[in-house]
Amino acid sequence: MCAVLKYAYSQILVECSRLKKITIYDVAKKASVSPKTVSRVINAEQSVSTKTKTLVESAIAALGYSPNTSARSLRTKRSYILAFLYDNLSPAYVMDLQVGILSICDKAEFNMVIRPCNFTSETLAQDIAALIKRSRVDGLILSPPISDHKELIQYLEEKQIDYVRIAPINTKLKSSYVFANDREAAAEMTDHLISLGHTSIGIILGDLSHLAGQERLAGYKNSLKKAELPVNSNYIEQGDFSFESGESAALKLLTQKQPPTAIFACNDYMAAATMKIAHKLGLRVPEDVSIAGFDDAPVSKYLWPTLTTVWQPVQQLASQSADLLINKILNQETSTAPLELRCELVIRESTAAIKK
Amino acid sequence: MCAVLKYAYSQILVECSRLKKITIYDVAKKASVSPKTVSRVINAEQSVSTKTKTLVESAIAALGYSPNTSARSLRTKRSYILAFLYDNLSPAYVMDLQVGILSICDKAEFNMVIRPCNFTSETLAQDIAALIKRSRVDGLILSPPISDHKELIQYLEEKQIDYVRIAPINTKLKSSYVFANDREAAAEMTDHLISLGHTSIGIILGDLSHLAGQERLAGYKNSLKKAELPVNSNYIEQGDFSFESGESAALKLLTQKQPPTAIFACNDYMAAATMKIAHKLGLRVPEDVSIAGFDDAPVSKYLWPTLTTVWQPVQQLASQSADLLINKILNQETSTAPLELRCELVIRESTAAIKK
DNA sequence: TTGTACGCGTTATCAT
């Protein structure tokens, strides 16, 4: 076959694959109804008799029809796209959130666009405004710390753009949100350490501009008070959820005259850092010092010893958010009650009874 | 204000925000040209005088116009969406790939949809076919091991759907692909260990159905041969890139009569597992045994000692893929030459000169 | 170089 013919042939094939345009007219013809009726069936409108409904449905199945999103969007002024905004969370955490959102998007026939953000960027609100405009996003899911980005939220409120927040600090807005019971879980973890006989329990705090950072500290304090143990400020070190901040905090905690016998790091990265420092100082874990984390990140299983930590319902948080958001978009539902999901303790090797 | 009025008012606001419809007609009016001319400017067509072009451009800027994707898609039969398929890679790796693709999508005004897959699923090809149909994606980026999923690729070829592959094994297809120089990098890592005086160097293999798995083994062997060291089958253990497989492989290697003095694990998870086993066996790293990984995963910095590993140009692989794909889609460009990107050794604490 | 008329596939409006 000569080159020219070959090219022409390939173009025909391209055209053929593109031309596979089954529209609602084809379905209507096959089912002997009007296009509008097909549309009614697709959109599950009420006023369709059961008979015609099944008729149309079988025609759709027979032709393998699926609606053209562009046409639908053009008409309805909806994109069927929601945006997921995140900043600086651990990769595994972000992936879990993505999976949770996707699971709902698939059911609802929405698409998700993801958007890594920089919370400290001056232009964040503008950047997102541009995203919304360009991609014509129907709604947004905000994860911490963006859940509390004032300028962005003000913009969304002004423009009446739907959004749902994951674990926000400011809960006075009318937009709905979901969160985990970090406070209780942190208290449970502290209870766990106390039950092992520890009375000197250090904590490495996370970033307090995250709700999780605040709540985990609150849970720690609650537990100590309940057990009538003092809250010793020497045992409280500020971190920011990063490994590096964990290193310096752990160093301060463990090089005191009377170091704590157990350390609760507010996430697994800081716990990993604590373990490293302990090893460097020649301390055995958990014989000399117990270490606990939070998040159940992959690294918690890769450390030696494996890390006692808290599992969070991350995928569930995300899927619930997506569910709320899509309901808002489609049904103009107003604010719904905040949704609280439960964490679970994961006891591994890094915590043990205190050495007598 | 009574409730009904309040509701009506809110609806008006909603309408107002929705009605913010600046179209090419508005731009055309402002610039005193025809809509078609505006379209020409937007699409950078040639036949527009510089004068009218700048005129239109300033009108666009003044009105803050951006084209309606749905209308454009409906007309051009393009979605301006590309899909990114991945399965079971490490979260940090996937996030890097996403960021790389996004960076190009932003420039080209494309959207990305992500799709976690299960390579072993019977219905993978069908699922992706459904995705393509529903979301009307213009093209796909396949990451390992999906890069070599025969059924899926056959489908894409048949339907003439554009795709680009990252690190595929089968390179005989005409579709373009990008890859990293894993083989050379693995050889360099082995060279590094040899230069430290090691002659008994174990390797924990990755999944050989990934190109990376094959290439890293090849590099290891090449390096040994170059140094005229024997390839000892006792020192080669099969793994599958998972932490667990690393544990059992490391155990086998390190409990031999004459264990290797250095172990090259084909990724960081397996290296982390090796470190754990070494610790458990009472071996010091790197004094008793050197350990090296591959990927420069976050965990490599969180271990103690920190892990010597290989950094891969993951974001670059992704952005190059996206670039190739978008060019294919927009310009009907045919296959381009394979693109090879370079890895880099990252020497940290887990490798050291052999103990005399 | 620039403009006019039409159609992409769907849903909304209004009618029956």
Add this chain to the structure above:
DNA sequence: ATGATAACGCGTACAA
């Protein structure tokens, strides 16, 4: 319960 017609905003074909 169902159908006819118009319109969403853009790009193509064709004309000027």
